[in-house]
Amino acid sequence: VVPIEHYLIVSALLFSTGATGVLFHRNLVSIFLCIELMLNAVNLALVAGARSAGNLEGQALALLVIVIATAEALVGLGILVAVYRGRGSLDVDDQNLLRY
């Protein structure tokens, strides 16, 4: 039987990989994909916690996280389309209207 810590370690690795990607990229679409990766890592930790706690609460919470993440991706992609129309670029360094 795989101990619960291994699941949590895989989840932590996925999460820190996604966080690295958020800092690594400058394209907004790539940053968005890395945010999805981080949400998925959190889901894995929730399901592993449900497995170790022996009830369904973590799984139900992970299901809600999937629903909210899908809605968030929908809104985020809409914002991306609006940003690209307005600024003509998806580079985060070009989005500097609120900078100063």
Added chain:
Amino acid sequence: LESVVFYFFSGVSLVTALLVVASPRPIYAVLALVGCFLSVAVLYGVLGATLLAVVQIIIYVGFIAVVFPIVIVLLDSGRTKSSREQHGVLRWAAALTGLILFGLLATAIFEDGVSRFPAEMEPVRGSLVSMTYFLLSDFAVPVLGAAVVVFSALVGAAWVARR
């Protein structure tokens, strides 16, 4: 068998996650992300969350695999911005930040009380019937809140992306 499946698919998920970060073009990152989500769905199945695995594949992977390529093609961002990546120093800083974050998380995992939970018990099967009963009895209020959030996200996305 569980350990073999777990270690194989967690390795696949980690490799594809690294590909998501390392691929210069977003369309390849989308493909790698789909692979990562599929292997994580297998991990859900190993953990007993069968409904969650199916939902992950059908809804999440289906959404990612359809909508993200459409947006990438629509915005043409794969061609125009593939050459502009973060500067050299900032790349190493990002990698270092990820390493520090993983170190903190691993410390929390091994130092905190998580390891006291028994992992040898039988998994609670999150099948369709049991998850539905649970969601509509104990989790009814969060489910309704999620419905409100999804509806407002739908309206908000249509409003943001208008001409």
